[in-house]
Amino acid sequence: MVLKGKVVTEIEIRSSAVQFFNVFANQLHNLQNISGGVHHGKLHEGDWHDIGSVKSWTLTTEGKVETMKESIEAIDEENKLITFKFFDGEIGKNYKLFRLHVQGIDKEEGGSIAKWTIEYEKLNEDIPPPYRYLDVITTTTTDIDAHHVPKT
Numbered sequence: 001m002v003l004k005g006k007v008v009t010e011i012e013i014r015s016s017a018v019q020f021f022n023v024f025a026n027q028l029h030n031l032q033n034i035s036g037g038v039h040h041g042k043l044h045e046g047d048w049h050d051i052g053s054v055k056s057w058t059l060t061t062e063g064k065v066e067t068m069k070e071s072i073e074a075i076d077e078e079n080k081l082i083t084f085k086f087f088d089g090e091i092g093k094n095y096k097l098f099r100l101h102v103q104g105i106d107k108e109e110g111g112s113i114a115k116w117t118i119e120y121e122k123l124n125e126d127i128p129p130p131y132r133y134l135d136v137i138t139t140t141t142t143d144i145d146a147h148h149v150p151k152t
Contacts, residue, residue, distance in 0.1 A: 003121055011142075031140075050072065061135060069086070
């Protein structure tokens with residue numbers, strides 16, 4: 001019986017790693033205006049970009065609207081990595097732990113890699129791994145990239 005796992009995806013983007021990382025580190029309050037997959041964000045405690053702050057989000061996964069809460073656990077500016085913990089809503093019903101690591105990694109030839117790692121622990125073995133969140137991750141990454149590097 002496997003309850004713990006990781007889902008990792010890497011998406012090549014035209015934006016720099018700093019541009020991508022800064023959306024999460026400094027512009028999180030604007031995410032619902034940048035990405036079509038994120039419908040609403042609301043601050044509940046602290047400041048938008050502080051460790052321990054609590055926000056609620058409404059987004060669409062596999063065509064279904066879902067709400068959840070999120071808190072920033074760690075910010076590593078040097079490695080352009082930010083870690084979020086998600087809870088409540090559908091995530092809280094299915095996962096004991098749901099941590100999202102978001103990192104921007106520069107490429108030598110320009111652009112960067114948006115690396116997303118979902119670290120999770122299911123509440124029971126009947127719950128599937130959180131693959132359904134890959135669609136909103138892809139949409140969000142694409143929308144952030146388009147926000148910084150408009151199509152020519």
